[in-house]
Amino acid sequence: MIINYIGPDDIIRKKQEYLIPCVYHFYKKPMQIVRGKMQYLYDHTGKQYLDFYGGVSVMNAGHCNPEIIEKICSQIGTLQHTTTIYLTQPIVDLAEKLFQITPQTLKRSFFCASGSEANDGATLLAQLYTKRHKFIAVQQGLHGRTRLTMNLTGIPMWRTDPYPLSDIVHIPAAYCYRCAFGLTYPRCDLTCAKHIGDIIKNDDFAAFIIEPIHGNGGIITPPPEYFQIIREILDKHNVLLITDEVQTGFGRTGEMFAIEHWGVIPDIMTMAKALANGTPIGAFITNDRIASAYTRPGASTTGGNPVSATAALATIDVVEKYQLVQRAKELGDYFKDKLKTVQQSHNLIGDVRGKGLMLGIELVKEDKVPAAEETDYILEELKDRGILAGKTGISRNVLTFQPPLIITRNNIDQVVETLDEVLSHTQK
Structure with a gap:
């Protein structure tokens, strides 16, 4: 079959003419x-190209996986x-199936078409249950493109709403490499986690929404005690915990869901992206008690449609059949060790962090100044050598895998060797 591709230049021309300007793309070339x-x-x-970004943490089971495609078709x-x-x-x-694979008491699901919708719906459910209206979110968090989820998002480049809502308070992330409180773990006594207690005293908060690992925030990964402290404070004030697993779910971090690393059960969990391996779907899941608050008629025209639901079932089957959760843990440990070895030879790498196959390296110059231009250069050079990675972080200086x-x-060896070579050229 002969296909006449129009090529990058004509695609960019059509984008500029027919798409809203906010639709951007990676790479100078x-x-x-x-x-x-x-x-x-x-x-x-x-x-x-060896894809080490996975459509932004979507293609957990691989592009056009034949076992999934067969069931979709x-x-x-x-x-x-x-x-x-x-x-x-x-x-x-x-x-x-989601009841079977999510943490314990989570049982009742609502399906929609995206992660933004899932987070929006989860916050609505929290308001219905608590009869409160305010939310706490994280400065380095990303939760979606709807008006509410854009306001829950703390990353400036993704908050394009010129009239932000006033019922959301953002707190600093557990960002140990750049602690907002100027402290050092573990002597910090987890001030970042305990800070939430100062925020919610005597106020009308329905829930705290957080990604277990902040993807677009720069693969920020909280220390082991973080969520246990958060859970205790929230329970004391009857505030719900919503974990956003849109990027971290379905084996990505070496657990089926990332929050399992911290041994905490959320009140509501949201998911999308890898749930159906690229077929549009989103969902939020909660326990019987909280679900009972949502009784007025609700529907999503395409949410949980037969094709998307079948794709999700097929994806979960592949994840379980080929033990991709355990695979992500083992390969992630191997990859992270390799990246830390590369770090020893390159001062440009300030920090290596993440879990499983959700890893990031923060690139910095002297005094931890974000190396954003260098990150762009490395991203482009990797692409030219046939490897695709991502870039995240508030300053867009975290190379993401x-x-x-x-x-x-x-x-992994190919990526590490190529990265080492590109870094050597970058620092000359």
Whole structure:
């Protein structure tokens, strides 16, 4: 089959003419991606790229995974859409499966089409249950594109709303490399966690929403005691805990859900992205008690449609069948050790952090000055050498790795060797 690709220049021309300007892209010299196969992507010239960003933590089971695609195609050919006002089986089978794989008491799900919707719905549920209206979020958090979730987001570049809501308070993240309180772990006595107690005293807060690991915030990973302290304070004030697992879910961090690393059960959990391995879907899940507050009729036209629900079931099946959670842990430990070895040879790497296959290296100059330009250069050079990574952080100076969980040790070695070479050129 002969396909005439229009190429990057014409795509950019059409974007500039027909899309809203906020739709941006990576790279000074971008490529047109036309095909994917497991951990690889291919551009319009046939060049192969090792994808170590996974569509921003989406393709946990790999691009165009044949076992998932087969089930999606079968469902599309049978029944594509009805909405939730009619009875179909995939949506309830998926809800049952989520009950089986999420932490303990979480049982009742609501399905939508994106992570933004999931977070928006979770906050609504928190308000219905607590009969309170305020929220606490994190300065380095990202929660979506709806008006509410954009305001819950703390990262300035993603908060484009010129009229922010006044019912949201942001607190500093557990960012040990750049502690907002000028302290050092563990002598800090987890001041960042205990600070939330000062915020919620005698006020009308419904919930605290947080990503267990802040993806776009720069792979910020809290210390072991953090969530236990948070949980105790929230329980004391009857404030709910919402964990946003949109980026961290379905094996990404070496647990099925990242919050499991900290041994805490959230009141509400949200998910999307890797839930259906690229097929649009979002969901939030809670316990029986909290779910009982949401009784007025609610629906999502495409939420939990037969195709998306089937894709999610197929994805979870692949994650379990091939033990991708354990694979992410083992390969993540291997990758992180390799990155720390590279760090010893390059002063540009200030910090290596993350869990499983959700890792980031913060690039800095003297006195921890963010090396944003260097990050852009390295990202471009890796791309030219056939490797795709991401960049995150408030200052856009964190090189981020969130590959499909089906990668190999040889893939990791290739990335590490190439990164080491690029860093050597960068620092000359």
